Amino acid sequence: MIEDDWEIAELLGEYLGGFDICITNYECPHLGISALSVKKYDLVILDLSLPSMDGTEVCKLIRQKSQIPIIISSARSDIQDKVVCYNHGADDYIPKPYDSQELVLRINALLKRHSNTPNTKQEPKKLFTCDETKMEVYKSDSLLNFTNAEYAIFSYMIKKSGYPISREEILLNVDSIKYESNIKSIDVLIGRIRAKIEQNPKKPQYLVSIRGVGYKLINETNK
DSSP, rough: BSSHHHHHHHHHHHHHHHHOOOOBSSSHHHHHHHHHHHHHOEEEEEESOOOOSOOHHHHHHHHHOOOEEEEEEEEEHHHHHHHHHTTTOSSSSEEEEEOOOHHHHHHHHHHHHHSSSSSOOOOOOOOOEEEEETTEEEHHHHHHOHHHHHHHHHHHHHHTTSSSHHHHHHHHHTTOOOSSSSHHHHHHHHHHHHHHHSSSSOOOEEEEETTTTTTOOOBOOOO
16 A cells, blocks of 8 residues: 555554455555565555655556556545546546445455456566676676675665665665765765666666656666
8 A cells, every 4th residue: 555644544454454455555655666576465555645756656657567456545536637547557446535345345356357367468578687696797698797885786776676766775775885875875886887787877778867766777678
């Protein structure tokens, strides 16, 4: 669930738990989007009025990377919002306020329908791959010459491919880059990585900057 009202999230979580539906809520949309790249979920319940990013844009970003079912749960009942969400790939739209039992029925119906639908979408081929046992990173079949710090950052970014990653997230989650390191040291290392993976590091096409957030690794190839 991506819902910034923690009271609603807590109440829904307790209610749905009685039907063996386990909820993990993310108040920040960026964290919710990132979680989908590292954890397996069966369905997303998405609010629209979120901090830092509108829910319609969150819906679009999720659908670009995943076929996971999406239920919009929002007090915004304007038809235009519904049109935008369905165009971005939402599977259902339930206006607030609603009976929680209705949400249970919609969740179960959507999960049943989704489980009976064959997944014919072919996963895009990854350009960058990581061999964690050897601590090696490859671009296509070519081994990249990374330092330990560069490897640690880039291997983490491969796991989060396609999702925005803040500098703070890198500092907290990459063991070899201690939190005592500063933001500028991350930028320096990103610059070094770009020099090794980009054809033109000044105009990166794989390791791109996300204004106000940090970076994103585009890890797909048509070859």
